[in-house]
Amino acid sequence: MTRVTVGYSTCGIAAGAEETYKALEARLATLAEPAELLRTGCVGMCYQEPLVEIGTDDGVRYLYGHVSPDKVARLVDEHVTGKTPVADWLVWTSSGQGTDAAYLARQHRIVLRNCGNIDPEAIDEYIATGGYQALRKVLDAKDPEAVINLVVDSGLRGRGGAGFLTGMKWRFTRMAPGAEKFIICNADEGDPGAFMDRSVLESDPHAVLEGMIIAGFAIGADHGYIYVRAEYPKAIERLTIAIGQAAERGFLGDRILGSPHSFHVKLKEGAGAFVCGEETALMMSIEGKRGMPRVRPPFPATKGLWEKPTSINNVETFANVPWIVLNGAKAFNTLGTANSKGTKVFAMAGKVRHGGLVEVPMGITIREIVYGICGGIRDDRQFKAVQMGGPSGGCIPAELQDTVIDYESINKTGAIMGSGGLVVMDDTTCMVDVARFFLEFTQRESCGKCTFCRIGTKRMLEVLTRITEGEGRDGDIELLEELAARTKNSSLCGLGQTAPNPVLTTLKYFRSEYEAHITNRKCPAHNCQKLLTYTITDDCSGCMLCLKACPAGAITGERKKRHVIDQSKCTVCGECYKVCNLGAIAKD
Amino acid sequence: MHEHRAYNFKNMHFVGEEGQLIPLLQQAQAEDGYLRRERLQEIHQVSGIPLAHIYGVATFYAQFRLKPVGKYLLRVCHGTACHVSGAVELSQAVEKHLGIPNGETTPDRMFSIETVSCLGCCSLAPVLMINNATFGNLSPSAAVKVVKKYQKGERS
Ligand SMILES: Cc1cc2nc3c(=O)[nH]c(=O)nc-3n(C[C@H](O)[C@H](O)[C@H](O)COP(=O)(O)O)c2cc1C
Ligand code: FES
Numbered sequence: 001m002t003r004v005t006v007g008y009s010t011c012g013i014a015a016g017a018e019e020t021y022k023a024l025e026a027r028l029a030t031l032a033e034p035a036e037l038l039r040t041g042c043v044g045m046c047y048q049e050p051l052v053e054i055g056t057d058d059g060v061r062y063l064y065g066h067v068s069p070d071k072v073a074r075l076v077d078e079h080v081t082g083k084t085p086v087a088d089w090l091v092w093t094s095s096g097q098g099t100d101a102a103y104l105a106r107q108h109r110i111v112l113r114n115c116g117n118i119d120p121e122a123i124d125e126y127i128a129t130g131g132y133q134a135l136r137k138v139l140d141a142k143d144p145e146a147v148i149n150l151v152v153d154s155g156l157r158g159r160g161g162a163g164f165l166t167g168m169k170w171r172f173t174r175m176a177p178g179a180e181k182f183i184i185c186n187a188d189e190g191d192p193g194a195f196m197d198r199s200v201l202e203s204d205p206h207a208v209l210e211g212m213i214i215a216g217f218a219i220g221a222d223h224g225y226i227y228v229r230a231e232y233p234k235a236i237e238r239l240t241i242a243i244g245q246a247a248e249r250g251f252l253g254d255r256i257l258g259s260p261h262s263f264h265v266k267l268k269e270g271a272g273a274f275v276c277g278e279e280t281a282l283m284m285s286i287e288g289k290r291g292m293p294r295v296r297p298p299f300p301a302t303k304g305l306w307e308k309p310t311s312i313n314n315v316e317t318f319a320n321v322p323w324i325v326l327n328g329a330k331a332f333n334t335l336g337t338a339n340s341k342g343t344k345v346f347a348m349a350g351k352v353r354h355g356g357l358v359e360v361p362m363g364i365t366i367r368e369i370v371y372g373i374c375g376g377i378r379d380d381r382q383f384k385a386v387q388m389g390g391p392s393g394g395c396i397p398a399e400l401q402d403t404v405i406d407y408e409s410i411n412k413t414g415a416i417m418g419s420g421g422l423v424v425m426d427d428t429t430c431m432v433d434v435a436r437f438f439l440e441f442t443q444r445e446s447c448g449k450c451t452f453c454r455i456g457t458k459r460m461l462e463v464l465t466r467i468t469e470g471e472g473r474d475g476d477i478e479l480l481e482e483l484a485a486r487t488k489n490s491s492l493c494g495l496g497q498t499a500p501n502p503v504l505t506t507l508k509y510f511r512s513e514y515e516a517h518i519t520n521r522k523c524p525a526h527n528c529q530k531l532l533t534y535t536i537t538d539d540c541s542g543c544m545l546c547l548k549a550c551p552a553g554a555i556t557g558e559r560k561k562r563h564v565i566d567q568s569k570c571t572v573c574g575e576c577y578k579v580c581n582l583g584a585i586a587k588d
Numbered sequence: 589m590h591e592h593r594a595y596n597f598k599n600m601h602f603v604g605e606e607g608q609l610i611p612l613l614q615q616a617q618a619e620d621g622y623l624r625r626e627r628l629q630e631i632h633q634v635s636g637i638p639l640a641h642i643y644g645v646a647t648f649y650a651q652f653r654l655k656p657v658g659k660y661l662l663r664v665c666h667g668t669a670c671h672v673s674g675a676v677e678l679s680q681a682v683e684k685h686l687g688i689p690n691g692e693t694t695p696d697r698m699f700s701i702e703t704v705s706c707l708g709c710c711s712l713a714p715v716l717m718i719n720n721a722t723f724g725n726l727s728p729s730a731a732v733k734v735v736k737k738y739q740k741g742e743r744s
Contacts (some may be wrong), residue, residue: 011709014722046711154657192667192706230614230651231707233720271610272650274705289608290648347710349669353713387668398615423668423710437671448647574677 001036002080004028007051007116008039009202010234011195011356015049016068023069024052027076037082040457041203043116043346044357045103048091051116054079063098066089103354106373108342109336111319112359113431115203120238123245126206132251138217139259148174148220153319153329155341160186160277160314161392161418162494163340163407169311172301174219175307180220183212184305184312186282187228187235190274191390192441194421196345197315201235201356202229204319205242209265211318212323216263224263227282229270235347239267274391274445278493279312281447292447293493314419316345336362340406350423351389353378360405365474366403370424381426385509389418390436390443392498395431414505416498428584430527431510432517436464438502446495453496456487460503469530473516477507526587529572536576539584545586546576596642606621609637613652622653626667658693659699660738662686667706673713674728679703681728682716682735718743 006012006021009372021039024066028035045051048065052075055061064075071089078086085093092098096105109115118125126132138147152167173181185208189197200210228236232293243265246252254262261373268286275281276291283305285291304310324332333341340362346369349355353375354578360369366386370376377383385395394415396403403409410417425434443457460483484500491497516522523531536546542560554570557563565576577585612635616627623646632639646652659680664670664679679701683689686699693700709715712724716731723734737743 010707010722011712011724012725014709014712014715046709049712189708190705193669194669194706195708195710231704268607269611269614271614271652272704273648285610286607288607288645290644349710349713350672355669355713390668421668421710423672424673429672434672437668547673573680 001037002057003038003053003055004040004080005040005053006051006120007042007049009042009199010232010397011042011046011199012049012051013234015046017050018223019069020050020052020067020072020284021089023072024076027072028080028478031076031081031563033081037394038119038353039121040118041115041120042199042357043104044098044112044359045091045354046356047354048100048356049056051091053116054085056080056083056470061094062090063092064089065100070353092173099438100354100375103356103358103375106368107359107588108343108361110323110332111200111316111345112357113323114198114207115281115357118204120203120205121241123206123242125250126204130326132210132249132324133321135251138214139257139261139324142259144174144218144220145352147214147325150329151324152217154324154332155329155339156317156320156324156332157340157407158314159316159320159344159419160215161416162390166313166317169301169486170215172299173221173309173311177304178309180223180308181219182305182308182310183216183219183221183224184279184282184286184310184317185212185224185226185318186277186279186312187226187232187315188270188277188282189229189232189315189419190277190445191392191419191421193347193349193387193390193423194419195347195349196357196420198232198235199347200315200319200345201232202238205235205239206246207319207322208315209239209242209246209252210266211321213256213263215311215313215318217261218307221311222262222264223293224265225268225286226265227268227276227286230272236267236269241269274441275447275493275495278495281493283310287505290447292449293495295492316420328460337404337406337409337508338407341524344405344417344420346420346422346502347398348374348422348424351378351426351429352376352424362406363404365402366396369405369422369432370401374424377424377426381428383424384427384429385425385431387415387423387425387434387502388421389416389498389501390421391442392416392494392501393418394501395425395434395509396505397509399509407500414501414508416501428527429453430468430523430525431506432464432523433468433525433527435503435506436461436468439464439499442495442499446499450491450493450496451500452483452487452489453491456483457496457499459483460500464503467514467517468523468528470517470521470528472514474518476518477511477514480507522588529574532572533567533588534565534570534572534574534576535566535588537584539582540564541582541584543581545579547582549575549579551575595649602734609635609650611644613642614644617652622656629704642726651709656693656697658697660699660702660718662699662701662735663704663707664690664701665705665707665713665715667708667710667713667718669710669713675714676725677728678714678731685732708714 052067091100157163173295281293300310439461540562548553
């Protein structure tokens with residue numbers, strides 16, 4: 001039977017998947033020959049949403065992009081009824097065709113293995129792809145130490161940012177004295193510009209659950225928590241369904257699949273605090289307190305949640321585990337570089353042409369991701385930098401785009417691997433403004449415990465703000481450097497220790513932009529509003545559009561005669577620039 | 589603000605599980621739209637958690653509000669991807685259209701504006717959320733158009 005699926009995760013729904021689904025439902029209902037209509041998660045081609053896939057009896061899967069409701073009739077009539085794919089709209093086929101085939105062809109999918117392929121609300125679809133086989137395998141072997149050794153051998157490092165060896169963390173927790181232990185899945189994903197974990201939870205929640213249950217078995221923990229940010233209602237909904245289904249089938253609960261091992265999972269919703277992604281703060285938050293980090297050691301492995309040994313891992317880390325159990329350590333550690341094994345999922349956003357989720361083997365270059373997979377820069381503009389690692393990370397300039405993706409190489413640039421947010425910037429992005437943006441974020445999100453994190457970030461933000469407003473002073477760059485060093489050295493948790501990174505990397509690679517703001521009062525990227533002047537050029541035809549659009553009444557002129565902007569009245573809002581059809585407004 | 593489930597507010601058991609405070613506050617806010625003083629008092633009485641501690645937690649987390657919000661809560665994403673794709677202009681446009689600054693509610697209590705950092709739809713930046721509906725790839729004027737639909741009652 002023909003199978004029609006609609007990508008139905010937050011990004012798809014935002015792009016109109018719901019309307020497309022309804023249109024498909026109505027159209028398919030009119031057919032004589034029934035077709036199956038299903039909802040799946042996200043394949044990662046977010047730039048093509050809403051996505052519809054059609055699988056017919058020939059065994060090939062056809063993926064269509066930007067399927068708005070008005071395209072549904074033709075799609076159903078020609079492909080479902082007529083059995084002829086609509087070539088104009090095809091973005092990918094499982095036989096390697098389609099305009100965007102390169103996007104998926106160059107990826108290596110372990111974590112995203114099921115994303116977009118199965119209905120995340122149906123446990124049977126997960127099971128049909130080999131789901132919960134890994135759990136059965138470890139329970140049958142009855143050897144928790146072997147599981148830990150396997151994960152150590154695989155070389156899997158935590159995907160939440162710091163990159164600690166997962167197997168070692170499990171070993172420490174297993175060895176820690178104490179009868180009661182906990183597993184925590186960190187699904188707080190606070191890095192603005194990252195959405196890997198959301199997508200995995202929405203598209204394949206059982207993979208994460210299975211990874212957690214296996215971890216529980218390996219460590220000797222009967223209870224697990226998943227801490228999800230409240231901004232992800234769809235992920236929470238799907239996880240709740242998945243937990244219920246897994247319990248019904250005996251994968252969760254007491255004496256799992258007849259073994260002596262038990263495991264229970266509770267879902268905890270975050271309440272909007274970035275610092276709660278930090279492991280000790282997260283545990284405070286689960287305990288119902290203000291989420292403020294504490295000194296480590298003791299590490300969570302010995303004293304974690306409710307003072308009990310706790311192993312905390314990221315969503316993506318867990319999603320790797322069932323695959324490793326089924327395919328072996330070797331299959332995993334032959335991928336990647338000497339110290340970074342396996343794959344990494346990146347959330348591609350910003351000025352890149354094809355934004356979405358990509359999973360690549362470690363060791364690939366930034367250039368291959370941006371140009372080879374994601375189609376380069378939008379509107380063919382100039383590639384300027386990528387921001388990696390969010391507020392803790394930094395900007396890697398285009399000159400270094402041949403840097404390979406592995407923990408150590410990325411650290412060398414001054415950025416960090418981070419959790420996988422990769423925001424691409426072009427020549428219209430002002431790097432001083434980017435640094436200011438991140439400092440505004442960390443300053444706001446600092447819990448206030450450490451002086452330099454609380455006040456140092458505030459002072460840095462003030463300096464950066466005045467630079468972007470054309471009020472920069474001599475010595476500001478040096479002041480930033482000093483504050484950055486002190487904040488790094490005297491903060492207790494990763495938030496403060498890494499908060500200066502966005503400033504330090506932009507100073508390292510884009511110092512001349514800072515100098516242009518301070519010395520010449522100019523923003524080379526033409527982004528900082530206060531440093532711009534708009535003027536009208538000879539191309540003006542006197543159409544009066546800008547004159548009408550100007551909210552400040554700063555533009556004068558007569559019909560068919562060149563207009564002028566009164567600079568003393570201009571508020572630099574840019575409305576004239578946007579409405580002009582002739583490009584007759586110059587921005588400098 | 590999705591539907592809440594699971595437990596009955598009044599019959600909560602607090603056997604050593606102080607961890608229930610945040611879920612309780614979330615439930616209270618889901619029901620009332622914000623944290624009413626009386627509700628916090630009630631939580632204190634049921635749980636025995638000191639009121640100062642409850643306020644401490646309620647003011648720490650960005651999700652909790654001590655003031656009522658409008659019927660429609662506009663959350664403008666100011667995450668990294670949205671920031672480099674014009675979130676500032678988008679905010680300016682909706683603030684100007686509704687005549688209120690960020691963080692405020694219109695006098696008729698229909699709309700409130702908040703900024704948030706990342707809604708997880710970064711590839712559709714810039715993004716705006718109205719209650720539970722997400723809108724992506726918005727220009728400032730497209731955002732205003734969306735808001736107008738809510739004002740005319742074409743969407744709810
Ligand atoms: C300020 C701050 C925010 C963090 N946010 C997250 C997060 O959102 N998700 C995450 O998995 N780890 C986050 N971490 C890292 C965690 O502290 C912890 O290292 C991680 O969850 C461990 O999992 P892993 O070993 O699987 O990477 C954050 C750390 C800091 C300092
Ligand atoms: S940055 Fe706006 S949705 Fe992520």
